[in-house]
Amino acid sequence: xxxxxxxxxxxxxxxxxxxxxxxxxxxxxxxxxxxxxxxxxxxxxxxxxxxxxxxxxxxxxxxxxxxxxxxxxxxxxxxxxxxxxxxxxxxxxxxxxxxxxxxxxxxxxxxxxxxxxxxxxxxxxxxxxxxxxxxxxxxxxxxxxxxxxxxxxxxxxxxxxxxxxxxxxxxxxxxxxxxxxxxxxxxxxxxxxxxxxxxxxxxxxxxxxxxxxxxxxxxxxxxxxxxxxxxxxxxxxxxxxxxxxxxxxxxxxxxxxxxxxxxxxxxxxxxxxxxxxxxxxxxxxxxxxxxxxxxxxxxxxxxxxxxxxxxxxxxxxxxxxxxxxxxxxxxxxxxxxxx
Numbered sequence: 001x002x003x004x005x006x007x008x009x010x011x012x013x014x015x016x017x018x019x020x021x022x023x024x025x026x027x028x029x030x031x032x033x034x035x036x037x038x039x040x041x042x043x044x045x046x047x048x049x050x051x052x053x054x055x056x057x058x059x060x061x062x063x064x065x066x067x068x069x070x071x072x073x074x075x076x077x078x079x080x081x082x083x084x085x086x087x088x089x090x091x092x093x094x095x096x097x098x099x100x101x102x103x104x105x106x107x108x109x110x111x112x113x114x115x116x117x118x119x120x121x122x123x124x125x126x127x128x129x130x131x132x133x134x135x136x137x138x139x140x141x142x143x144x145x146x147x148x149x150x151x152x153x154x155x156x157x158x159x160x161x162x163x164x165x166x167x168x169x170x171x172x173x174x175x176x177x178x179x180x181x182x183x184x185x186x187x188x189x190x191x192x193x194x195x196x197x198x199x200x201x202x203x204x205x206x207x208x209x210x211x212x213x214x215x216x217x218x219x220x221x222x223x224x225x226x227x228x229x230x231x232x233x234x235x236x237x238x239x240x241x242x243x244x245x246x247x248x249x250x251x252x253x254x255x256x257x258x259x260x261x262x263x264x265x266x267x268x269x270x271x272x273x274x275x276x277x278x279x280x281x282x283x284x285x286x287x288x289x290x291x292x293x294x295x296x297x298x299x300x301x302x303x304x305x306x307x308x309x310x311x312x313x314x315x316x317x318x319x320x321x322x323x324x325x326x327x328x329x330x331x332x333x334x335x336x337x338x339x
Contacts, residue, residue: 027068031061042156053155077198085209117153140184
């Protein structure tokens with residue numbers, strides 16, 4: 001078990017005015033499909049005349065244009081990292097300012113972030129949220145947040161409080177979790193093309209990014225939610241064991257294992273698993289959330305309240321939700337209050 005941490009100070013709320021200037025760097029992407037129709041998405045200017053977007057936005061494109069600065073601009077060339085879903089567009093006449101790229105491992109759990117993209121591919125939207133998880137993949141960390149965006153915002157930017165690009169808006173989970181995923185800025189740095197790497201615009205036939213592949217080939221963090229949703233606890237625990245073996249410094253499989261153990265009413269083991277996760281990532285809000293519930297399940301009200309107080313220090317909204325769930329655990333079956 002771990003010693004419960006002192007209260008952390010909640011991060012200040014982001015202000016919309018701080019992100020106005022970034023709108024000049026974010027563009028709408030219009031990809032005319034080879035067989036007709038148009039795919040709409042978003043792009044971010046990352047170097048002079050170079051825009052980054054998702055490959056799935058332009059997968060079937062025969063021609064591509066961007067919209068920015070009040071007019072349309074023709075895309076001359078492309079460069080694709082299909083597996084990571086990172087594609088670059090060379091737009092020779094585009095003069096939009098390049099954004100600053102974030103440093104590797106600069107993000108922390110609970111950190112406030114802002115998503116900028118085109119809602120439904122039409123009007124530009126600015127949404128705020130917080131980092132919920134950082135999923136290790138190919139040496140970088142995919143960002144999971146509660147910063148909502150729609151499909152038209154694919155290829156848009158996830159920014160920190162300074163306006164630095166930290167991720168590329170890409171996909172979202174279905175159902176109640178409200179999880180939104182952004183690709184790490186490290187993949188953008190790695191794939192940024194040289195002058196000799198540009199290709200003519202052409203459809204990316206059979207292009208399939210990592211997150212759209214068969215279940216058996218998905219990253220562990222994407223295989224776990226369906227098992228959880230279906231209550232397949234033994235399979236989920238077995239998955240987290242393989243997950244931990246492959247990424248021993250990743251707190252997420254330990255937290256997910258704790259969730260499964262708690263659902264099986266094995267709260268002692270769940271406390272141990274959450275505690276191990278929190279040794280690696282002391283600000284993992286969902287681990288504190290699960291730990292408080294596991295303690296409540298054991299009847300240790302004081303430890304549950306301490307975990308809840310720690311969570312409230314850096315994620316008040318989640319702590320409020322937790323409080324209601326903990327109270328529900330102690331409410332009699334007839335709905336009356338206990339005294």
